[in-house]
Amino acid sequence: MFIYQKIKSLVVDPDGIYYLGPKGSFSHEVALKIQGENYVEQDSISSVFAAVNKNNGIGVVPIENNREGPVNDTLDNLFHEDEIYINKEIEMPIRLVLAGSSYTKITSETKVYSHNHAIQEAKRTLQKLGITRVIPVDSTSRAAILAKEENALAICSEFAAKIYGLKVIKSDIQDGINITKFAVISNNITLEGDRSVVLFTVPHKPGGLFRVLQSFYERNINLTMIYSRPLKEIPWRYYFYLEYEGRYMDELMQSMKSNVEEIKFKGSFSFLYDNARF
Amino acid sequence: MFIYQKIKSLVVDPDGIYYLGPKGSFSHEVALKIQGENYVEQDSISSVFAAVNKNNGIGVVPIENNREGPVNDTLDNLFHEDEIYINKEIEMPIRLVLAGSSYTKITSETKVYSHNHAIQEAKRTLQKLGITRVIPVDSTSRAAILAKEENALAICSEFAAKIYGLKVIKSDIQDGINITKFAVISNNITLEGDRSVVLFTVPHKPGGLFRVLQSFYERNINLTMIYSRPLKEIPWRYYFYLEYEGRYMDELMQSMKSNVEEIKFKGSFSFLYDNARF
Structure with a gap:
């Protein structure tokens, strides 16, 4: 709770908190830890920077992952946008769940959507469950949206499962250690x-x-x-x-x-x- | 021609030259500069490293691009594969063409396939031609394969256009400077x-x-x-x-x-x- 207090004290009535979407993304989850009223998704890291600049708001973007390394778009935008600064960094463990609509039963026909990195990290769990039909998409939150289809599941965060009304079938399915650092940015x-x-x-x-x-x-x-x-x-x-x-x-x-x-x-x-x- | 000679002299009857595919990729184009008989495509950078190890062959992988930075998979494989070394680095300008089957006329319905980076770099040309239906795929050579569809074009290399029997409609459509460095690797x-x-x-x-x-x-x-x-x-x-x-x-x-x-x-x-x- 201590941390949550600290983050609250950061915010002075910003004109919007802009995060890398879609809704249900890890950036969204981090953004919600910041007290505010107006949470706005953006479709790219560059759009988050542009929105912060335009609206004098606060932005939340991933900056580094312990497996993938730096998030190049975030670094490049920090270099090119002279008026944007880092106000906080927040480290968040990337925990993955397998989720689907409540009536989905796992069969040999079951499709699983996720981001390629998440698929790699959940490999062992997928093998155990005998799931072979895996479809890579561009984010874990996109996967959660697609898991509403018939006989489909998503590998995503518990948060994304909740946002999109999915039932969690199995928790903590990631292998190894996976942590992402997020940056809270503003013009100050x-x-x-x-x-x-x-x-x-x-x-x-x-x-x-x-x-x-x-x-x-x-x-x-x-x-x-x-x-x-x-x-x-x-x-x-x-x-x-x-x-x-x-x-x-x-x-x-x-x-x-x-x-x-x-x-x-x-x-x-x-x-x-x-x-x-x- | 001097350079070509130099590369020829590198090769001592390797058991295969393995490159990051699909056929028509920039790695393929670089691989063909090396004298050999057996050119084999691989579907990932890790597979190229594995094939070189297994067959005592030669590998060709991208290592750095002047816009995107390092190719992480290549760096990580070099770090983890103790028996693989770099024998040459080759710098290659990434020149892009717009290509399609010979009867394709550009209309408002024309689809264009390409890798996202190539799409970014050809933006101005696409605007001039009034092309708005752009579909990102995972490589420029994959785009060349898909451009065989009706009323479809690809942004790809001249080499890929040739391999897949496409007609070049416009050459050198990239904006700015784009150069990729490739590494020639082996167990020696x-x-x-x-x-x-x-x-x-x-x-x-x-x-x-x-x-x-x-x-x-x-x-x-x-x-x-x-x-x-x-x-x-x-x-x-x-x-x-x-x-x-x-x-x-x-x-x-x-x-x-x-x-x-x-x-x-x-x-x-x-x-x-x-x-x-x-």
């Missing part, structure tokens, strides 16, 4: 918290990245995430996405500035764990 | 060439990555690509994929070894440009 920068994100480009010469990392090493700061992403129009040139333990420090920024070409500080914020993980 | 390590790849993990403490990069900085070695990828079963821990200018150096390896937890050298090799780029 925050400078307090235990995590910070900074994006930058370095000169293309020996030691380019090394010199930037030196600023962190000399201050004994731990990096929690570093990804490189292509600049697209200039082949084989990159920007870096770096998350570190600690808050904004003017002196650290000054030290970095002497070794970067471009630098964008994206905020200091709290890193929250979803209760359900423990 | 090569130690000569102007590029090298090494994969490693670092201790999770301040300066972990910094100390490894120091080995390169002190030797004035330029990094051409560095990506981090999750270790999956241990959340928020990573391995690094690093490509540098230069060949294998025993002394550099020794220097790195004192600062890494795990290290896998994946070979030194030539970096080739496809002629068509110039």
Whole structure:
């Protein structure tokens, strides 16, 4: 409950909370933890960023998964949208259920819809149940919508099953550990918290990245995430996405500035764990 | 022609050249530049790695695109398959055509199939031609197969159009710069060439990555690509994929070894440009 309180205190009457849809998505589930009145689904990560910009709202997007790595669209939008900052990160375990309409019996004809990643993770359960007709779709919430068909099931979240009126047949069917980090974004920068994100480009010469990392090493700061992403129009040139333990420090920024070409500080914020993980 | 000669000299009677299919894919086009007799399509990157291992063959897989970034499946397989090495990298411009059966006339009913990335890149051309019925499929070669339907077109490579007997209606319809790097892989390590790849993990403490990069900085070695990828079963821990200018150096390896937890050298090799780029 402690975490829920903390998130509530973040919100100051936003003009909408925009999340990556469709309804019933994991982003939707995270968005509902934020106090608000107007929850609006968007069909892409770029649309969430655009809606936040346009309406001075709050956005919820996935940023990293422990199996798949970074969510490229989120990183690229953070780099290109200068007026959007990270206000919170929320870690959420991806728990999957098998669900269908209440009269579905599993037979050799039963179809199962899900996102390809979820299918991979539920492989063992599907084998045990003798299910072989598996149809990949673009999200687990889309799967829940399609599971309303006759003799069809979905691998989705318990939340999506509830939203679309499906009955849960089997819970926790995922193999292994699967956690997604979500970012809460807005046009307001925050400078307090235990995590910070900074994006930058370095000169293309020996030691380019090394010199930037030196600023962190000399201050004994731990990096929690570093990804490189292509600049697209200039082949084989990159920007870096770096998350570190600690808050904004003017002196650290000054030290970095002497070794970067471009630098964008994206905020200091709290890193929250979803209760359900423990 | 110089490049083609070079690639020929690479091959010593392999037991099959395995590429990411379907037939007509860009990997297929690259595979055909390698002299051989037995070209075999595979339905996933992991299958290419498995086939190379099983048959002591040669594999062709995409490794990086200047817009999309790294091809995660290729990086992860290189990290997990200890006996597979990179023998060449080949850079290929992704040029797209609009193609269909010879009697297709563009009307408001005309469907266009393609991979989502290719659709994005051909947006302006589609607008000019007044085409609005666009159907995303999982590859440009799959699009070429589907374009055999009545009143359908594909956005695909000229090569795919040729393989599937389509007529090219418009060439070079891509916007912007789009280049993919492909890796030629096998069970044999090569130690000569102007590029090298090494994969490693670092201790999770301040300066972990910094100390490894120091080995390169002190030797004035330029990094051409560095990506981090999750270790999956241990959340928020990573391995690094690093490509540098230069060949294998025993002394550099020794220097790195004192600062890494795990290290896998994946070979030194030539970096080739496809002629068509110039």
